[in-house]
Amino acid sequence: MRPVRLSVVTAAAVVAALTAVTGCSEKSDASGDGVIKVAASDSACEVSAKEFPAGKVTIEVENKGSKVTELYVLFPDDRIVTERENIGPGTKATITAELKAGDYEVACKPGMKGDGIRQQVKATGGGTVEKRSPEADAAVAAYRKYVQLQADETIPKAQVFADAVKAGDVEAAKKAYALSRIGWERTEPVAESFGDIDPKVDVREDGLEPNQEWTGWHKLEKSLFEGNKIDDADKKLADTLMADLAVWQKKVGQAEITPTSMANGAKELLDEVATGKVTGEEERYSHTDLVDFKANVEGAEKAYELLKPVTSKTDPALTAELDKQFAALNNLLEKYRPNKAAYEFTSYDKVGEAERKELSDGVNALAEPLSKLAAAVAK
Amino acid sequence: MSESVSGPESTQDGAPEGASEQAGSGSGAPSRRAVLGWGGAGLALGAAAAGGTAIALNSGPDMVSAAAAGAAVPFHGEHQAGIASAVQDRLHFAAFDVKTKDRGELVQLLKDWTEAARLMTAGQPVGEGGFGGLPEAPPDDTGEALGLKASRLTLTIGFGPGLFAKGRFGLEGKRPGALIDLELFPGDNLDPARSGGDLCVQACADDPQVAVHAIRQLARIGFGKTAVRWSQLGFGKTSSTTPDEQTPRNMMGFKDGTRNISGTDKAALDKHVWVGAGDGSDWLTGGSYLVARRIRMNIETWDRTSLGEQEDIFGRDKGEGAPVGKSKERDEPFLKAMKPEAHVRLAHPDTNDGATILRRGYSFTDGTDGLGRLDAGLFFLAYQRDVRTGFVPIQRKLAKSDVLNEYIQHVGSAVFAVPPGVRDKDDWWGRTLFA
Secondary structure: OOOOOOOHHHHHHHHHHHHHHHOOOOOOOOOOOOEEEEEEOOOOEEEOOOEEEOEEEEEEEEEOOOOOEEEEEEOOOOOEEEEEEEEOOOOEEEEEEEEOOEEEEEEEOHHHOOOOEEEEEEEEOOOOOOOOOHHHHHHHHHHHHHHHHHHHHHHHHHHHHHHHHHOOOHHHHHHHHHHHHHHHHHOHHHHHHOOOOHHHHOOOHHHOOOOOOOOOHHHHHHHHHHHOOOOHHHHHHHHHHHHHHHHHHHHHHHOOOOHHHHHHHHHHHHHHHHHHHOOOOOOOOOOOHHHHHHHHHHHHHHHHHHHHHHHHHHOHHHHHHHHHHHHHHHHHHHOOOOOOOOOOOOOHHHOOHHHHHHHHHHHHHHHHHHOOHHHHHHO | OOOOOOHHHHHHOOOOHHHHHHHOOOOOOOOHHHHHHOOOHHHHHHHHHHHOOEOOOOOOHHHHHHHHOOOEOOOEOOOOOOOOOOOOOEEEEEEEEEOOOOHHHHHHHHHHHHHHHHHHHOOOOOOOOOOOOOOOOOOOOOOOOOOOOOOOOEEEEEEOHHHHOOOOOOOHHHOOOOOOOOOOOOOOOOOHHHOOOOEEEEEEEOOHHHHHHHHHHHHHHHEOOEEEEEEEEEEEEOOOOOOOOOOOEOOOOOEOOOOOOOOOOHHHHHHHOOOOOOOOOHHHOOOEEEEEEEEEEOHHHHHOOOHHHHHHHHOEOOOOOOEOOOOOOOOOOOHHHOOOOOHHHHHOHHHOOOOOOEEOOEEEEEEEOOOOOEEEEEEEEEEEOOOOOOHHHHHHHHHHHOHHHHOEEEEEEEEEEEOOOEOOOOOOOOHHHHO
C-alpha cells in the first residue's frame, strides 16, 4: 500500500512555502559547479557534497541501480523538504530546493520502499537555525512515520467499507464502518491540520455549513445505521470518501509537526473524546463511539510515548502521572471490549449513565495532566 | 421538609437557651465576646488591624460596606469560615467522589486544595496565575475571577461517610458516630446523581463568578484524584447568621431565618454547632456536621394557593413575618396558636426536644424542567454538633406531618463531617484526620 507521495505540484508548493519562510536571503550557489550530485544504486546513496551553502540548491540524481528509486531531502524530523519519485534505472533527474542553513538528510529509496538509504548533509551560511534536541527530532520523525502508517493502513480498510457500500451490502458495510475509521481517529489532529479534508470525510450533520454538501463517513453511517439502506447517492459518496482519503494520505508527509504540536495533538485527541465520544454524539447512529474513543487514546498515547525521552528529563513527575492515567483509562476501556483481539467494543447506547460518568472522569483525569505535556516539551 | 424551607424560624423560634442570650440584645455593637465568637476570632481581629482587608466584624451597615468593598474573610482560624461567618449572597456547592485509592495522594490533594483555597479566599489567583506563563501550556488559573475582589469568598470542606469505608484509606476507626447515613424520610424522592459524595466544598461569595471560579479551580486540581459528583448553584440566601440584617425571603416569599443561630452567639454555637472536645471524635473537635438537601418547590401550585392558606402553612404572616397572633417578626411565637401541622410549629425546637441547627441555605433556580415548571427551591444547608440530635428529629417530625409537604419534595441529600479550621499557613484541610 505504498502511496504515491508528493505530486510535482505539491512539492513545488513546499518549496514556495519554504522560500516565503526564509525570505530567500541567502543567494549563494551550491558548491563547485553549483550542483550537488547524488549517485543512487540499489544499495548506496552517495552525495557529492556533505556541506554546501544555504540557498537555492540544485540536486542531480542518477539512478545507477536496477530498481526504481526515489530521492528525498528531509528535515531532521523527517518532514519532507522536497522529493522526486519514480526515477527509473539508468535515468537522471534534477531537483531544486531552497534550503535554509541547517541539517538535512538526503534519502534514496530503491524500490520506493522503507526509510531509504540516508546521508547527513548540512547547508551552511548566515542566519542561525533553531536547534532542537536530537530526542525531540527523533520523536517528531517517529511520529511522522506513525501518522503516515496510519494513513497507509486506513486506505485498504476504507476500501473494504466503500466496496461494501457500492455493492449495496448493508451488513458488510456496517461491519467495516468503525474499523475503517481507526487510523483516522488515531491521528486526527494531523489530519485536521489540512483544513479542507476533515470537513469532507468526518463532518457530522450538525457541523455542516450552509449549502455544504454532506459527504464522508457520517453520512454513510446515517444511511446504514438509521436508514438501514444504501441508495445510489451513497454509492457515489463511497468513491468520494476514497478520493478524499487519498488526498489525506498524500499530504501527511508534508504536515507541519513539531514536538509541541505533537503534545498538543495528544491533548486534542482527548478533547475529541471528552466532547464527542463520551457524549455519544460522534457515532450517534452506529453507537461505535468506543472504537473511536480507543483510537483517540491510542493516538494520544503514541505521541506521548515518543515524547517521553524528552519529557522524562524535564518533568518526570508529569510522565509518572501520565503513565498512570493512560493505564487507568485503557483498563477502563477494556471493560467494554469482550474480545481483546478485536476492535469491537460495547455499543455505546448500552453504556449507562453511571458508566459514562466513569469514562468521563477517566478522560478528565488523563486530559488535565496531558494539557501540561507541551510545556514540558518546551522547557 | 422543610424546616429548611421555612426552617429558619422554625428551628430557632423560641430557641431555648442558646438563642436567648443574643435574642434580646438585638442591635447595637457586638460585645467583645460576640466578636470572639466569629470563626478564627483572634486572627480576624489581627487581620483587620493589620491591613483593613479583613471583613468588618460589625453587623448591620458595616457588614454591607464590607461586602461592597469586596473584603476578604480570613481563611485561618479555629473553625472553618463559611459556617458561623456572615452569609454571603451566592453559593456554589460541589460534592466530589474520591477516585484515587492512594491515601498519600489524597493527602497531597487536600494540601493542594488548601493552598489554592488560601489564595482564592484572599482574592488571589491560583498558582502562577491566569496569564503570562508559558505560551505552550494552559494557565494555572482559569482567569475568570481576575480583577474581581475577594468578595468575602469562603471555602468550607466536608468529609462524607464513604471516605471512612473499610479498606479504603484506613479511616474506618475514625468515623464519628454522629456521621450517620441518613435514613430515607417519608416523601423523599432522592436522585442518586444529586446525593452523597466523599468530599464536599461549599463556596460562598458575594459575587457568583468568584464562587464558581473557586469550585472550578478545585475541580481542576482534583482531576484524576477526585471527580465532581454533583454541584449546586445558589442565590438569595434564605437564612442569615446576622440577625440584625433584614431577614431574607425564600422562593415561597416568606422570611426565612428569623431565629437562626447568630454567628456572634458563641454559647449557642458551642452548644449546637461546634463539635466539642468530649464528643467522641477528637480529630473533629472545633468542626461540625453538615446536612445538605436539595428541596424542590412546586412553585406553580404554591403560587395558586390563597394567602390565608400560605400563612397557615407556615404559621407566620407573609408581610411582617410575625408568628400567629403576634405583631412583629421577632416576637416570641406562641406555638399553640398555630395550626397543629404548621411548618414553624413542627420545626420549632420546643416541638423537637430542643433540637437546634444552624441554617445557611440558598434559593436555587435551575431553569425549567421539561414540563415548563420552574426547577426551583431551596438548597438547604444545616450545620450542627450532632446529626442525630439536630437534623434527624426535626426532619422526622416534618416529613411525617408538615402541611408544607404538599408543595415541596426532597430530591437530593448528603451528609458530611466538617473538620476544624486551618490554623495557619502550615496547616491543611483534614490534617487532624489524616496526620
